[in-house]
Amino acid sequence: xxxxxxxxxxxxxxxxxxxxxxxxxxxxxxxxxxxxxxxxxxxxxxxxxxxxxxxxxxxxxxxxx
Amino acid sequence: xxxxxxxxxxxxxxxxxxxxxxxxxxxxxxxxxxxxxxxxxxxxxxxxxxxxxxxxxxxxxxxxxxxxxxxxxxxxxxxxxxxxxxxxxxxxxxxxxxxxxxxxxxxxxxxxxxxxxxxxxxxxxxxxxxxxxxxxxxxxxxxxxxxxxxxxxxxxxxxxxxxxxxxxxxxxxxxxxxxxxxxxxxxxxxxxxxxxxxxxxxxxxxxxxxxxxxxxxxxxxxxxxxxxxxxxxxxxxxxxxxxxxxxxxx
Numbered sequence: 674x675x676x677x678x679x680x681x682x683x684x685x686x687x688x689x690x691x692x693x694x695x696x697x698x699x700x701x702x703x704x705x706x707x708x709x710x711x712x713x714x715x716x717x718x719x720x721x722x723x724x725x726x727x728x729x730x731x732x733x734x735x736x737x738x
Numbered sequence: 739x740x741x742x743x744x745x746x747x748x749x750x751x752x753x754x755x756x757x758x759x760x761x762x763x764x765x766x767x768x769x770x771x772x773x774x775x776x777x778x779x780x781x782x783x784x785x786x787x788x789x790x791x792x793x794x795x796x797x798x799x800x801x802x803x804x805x806x807x808x809x810x811x812x813x814x815x816x817x818x819x820x821x822x823x824x825x826x827x828x829x830x831x832x833x834x835x836x837x838x839x840x841x842x843x844x845x846x847x848x849x850x851x852x853x854x855x856x857x858x859x860x861x862x863x864x865x866x867x868x869x870x871x872x873x874x875x876x877x878x879x880x881x882x883x884x885x886x887x888x889x890x891x892x893x894x895x896x897x898x899x900x901x902x903x904x905x906x907x908x909x910x911x912x913x914x915x916x917x918x919x920x921x922x923x924x925x926x927x928x929x930x931x932x933x934x935x936x937x938x939x940x941x942x943x944x945x946x947x948x949x950x951x952x953x954x955x956x957x958x959x960x961x962x963x964x965x966x967x968x969x970x971x972x973x974x975x976x977x978x979x980x981x982x983x984x985x986x987x988x
Binding site (some may be wrong): 679682683685687690694704715716717718719720722723 | 898909910
């Protein structure tokens with residue numbers, strides 16, 4: 674259960690974080706709705722990457738040092 | 739109304755401490771429960787280390803158990819070098835676990851059911867890892883954003899996604915704890931209010947109310963597990979993030 678919760682929260686955080694970033698971008702530069710669209714997709718991508726990292730499918734960022 | 743499932747998370751002002759820039763700084767019930775958690779932890783640890791018997795008593799063995807548990811967690815995930823962060827991780831683990839356990843007691847307030855509290859804790863961990871990683875690896879630390887073997891024309895996009903995914907760590911770190919505590923306590927409250935609602939239908943309703951009562955008891959046991967598990971997950975993720983800064987390159 675702990676693993677499942679961790680993976681799902683990684684994905685949710687990705688989408689939420691992307692949406693928040695895009696919303697703030699739109700607010701600051703009044704480019705609505707493009708910032709939200711682009712950052713939501715980027716956030717989703719980053720969330721999927723984080724899920725894959727958490728599941729051990731993909732190499733961690735720290736391995737590049 | 740007692741059946742309102744959100745009411746338990748309301749922050750009430752106990753007294754005002756002062757004003758900073760026209761903004762009122764108040765001592766709330768949340769702060770009171772934070773002090774209570776710290777007091778319980780201090781009592782446990784000071785009381786546990788006061789007698790120093792070779793054969794530990796009840797409180798002493800609880801204190802020793804919690805020390806050993808956190809120390810083993812750090813050693814197994816971040817190596818013995820991670821032990822220099824033991825005070826941070828032990829404080830985080832004990833604070834979250836004790837405040838979660840206090841929150842299960844009826845009529846109490848759950849500190850970690852507020853995003854701002856868990857976000858503050860997660861940001862503390864995030865900045866510790868970031869600053870320590872920069873201090874240990876220097877500017878080479880930024881290489882974590884640049885994957886090797888990626889064609890140059892999509893490299894900017896990939897680096898951007900990598901940066902976003904790095905900055906999403908504190909988000910998922912804080913949202914996980916917050917959402918678990920919030921959802922668990924709301925579910926508990928909703929099922930408990932079903933008992934009273936069914937009871938309004940008379941004798942047959944009271945018989946039917948046995949089902950939600952059983953579920954409430956089961957959920958309380960589950961919440962006990964979640965209270966411990968989420969503190970453990972928070973601590974172990976802190977170790978994993980610290981491990982990235984401590985041991986780069988593997």
